[in-house]
Amino acid sequence: RFAVVVDPLGGDAEKADAGASSGTIFSVYSARAGGEEGGTRASVLRRGEEMLAAGYVVFGAATQLVLSVGRGVDGFTLHPSLGCFTLTRPQLRMPHTGRFYSVNLGHRRQWSEAMALHVDLVSQSKSLRYTGTFVADVHRTLLYGGVFFYPASSRRPRGKLRLLFQAAPVAFLMEQAGGGSACGAERTLEIEPGTLNQCVPVAFGSRSDVD
Ligand SMILES: O=P(O)(O)OC[C@H]1O[C@](O)(COP(=O)(O)O)[C@@H](O)[C@@H]1O
Numbered sequence: 001r002f003a004v005v006v007d008p009l010g011g012d013a014e015k016a017d018a019g020a021s022s023g024t025i026f027s028v029y030s031a032r033a034g035g036e037e038g039g040t041r042a043s044v045l046r047r048g049e050e051m052l053a054a055g056y057v058v059f060g061a062a063t064q065l066v067l068s069v070g071r072g073v074d075g076f077t078l079h080p081s082l083g084c085f086t087l088t089r090p091q092l093r094m095p096h097t098g099r100f101y102s103v104n105l106g107h108r109r110q111w112s113e114a115m116a117l118h119v120d121l122v123s124q125s126k127s128l129r130y131t132g133t134f135v136a137d138v139h140r141t142l143l144y145g146g147v148f149f150y151p152a153s154s155r156r157p158r159g160k161l162r163l164l165f166q167a168a169p170v171a172f173l174m175e176q177a178g179g180g181s182a183c184g185a186e187r188t189l190e191i192e193p194g195t196l197n198q199c200v201p202v203a204f205g206s207r208s209d210v211d
Pocket residue numbers: 010011012104132133134135137160
């Protein structure tokens with residue numbers, strides 16, 4: 001009945017070796033019948049707003065599961081001695097605006113002038129936080145608000161993050177927690193993926209910071 005999209009383990013070997021957090025992201029759609037591949041591809045190549053559920057697990061100082069089934073967002077923490085997750089952050093809500101912005105400034109020379117100016121402007125009122133591990137950056141943004149960008153650049157004209165595996169599930173969680181997500185002028189959840197690995201330039205976070 002369901003089709004599940006999973007980004008199994010984000011964060012590369014160098015970050016894991018250095019002791020950084022890593023994470024898993026997933027999203028769930030209703031399965032569509034038919035199609036050459038038993039409906040699998042057709043079930044997931046659809047707008048994020050058709051998603052039934054999304055979540056991630058962040059493997060850091062603690063193992064935390066953040067989940068939405070379309071009725072807000074709940075956070076759970078793994079208790080290894082009990083072997084189960086318990087509800088530790090019921091109905092997470094993002095602040096309307098936040099203190100942090102999150103972007104890889106190392107790519108600045110490859111951005112458009114407008115993007116570089118925009119980031120300069122944001123930096124005047126917010127502090128920079130960027131781990132380079134997607135789930136960790138998502139988790140901090142969800143908890144404390146602010147804005148995360150992975151913009152288009154001359155090297156990556158479509159950005160780096162994948163719509164289906166990364167941007168859409170995170171957009172679903174952000175919206176469910178009172179935040180937002182956009183790919184340029186478009187709401188991320190309204191974009192229909194053309195291919196499984198399609199990349200999008202994306203921003204997400206507190207509602208007023210994303211707007
Ligand atoms: O090093 P950059 O360009 O800031 O990219 C960091 C981003 O790339 C990722 O490592 C994903 O890269 P991969 O698609 O190569 O797995 C994300 O976890 C992270 O947000």
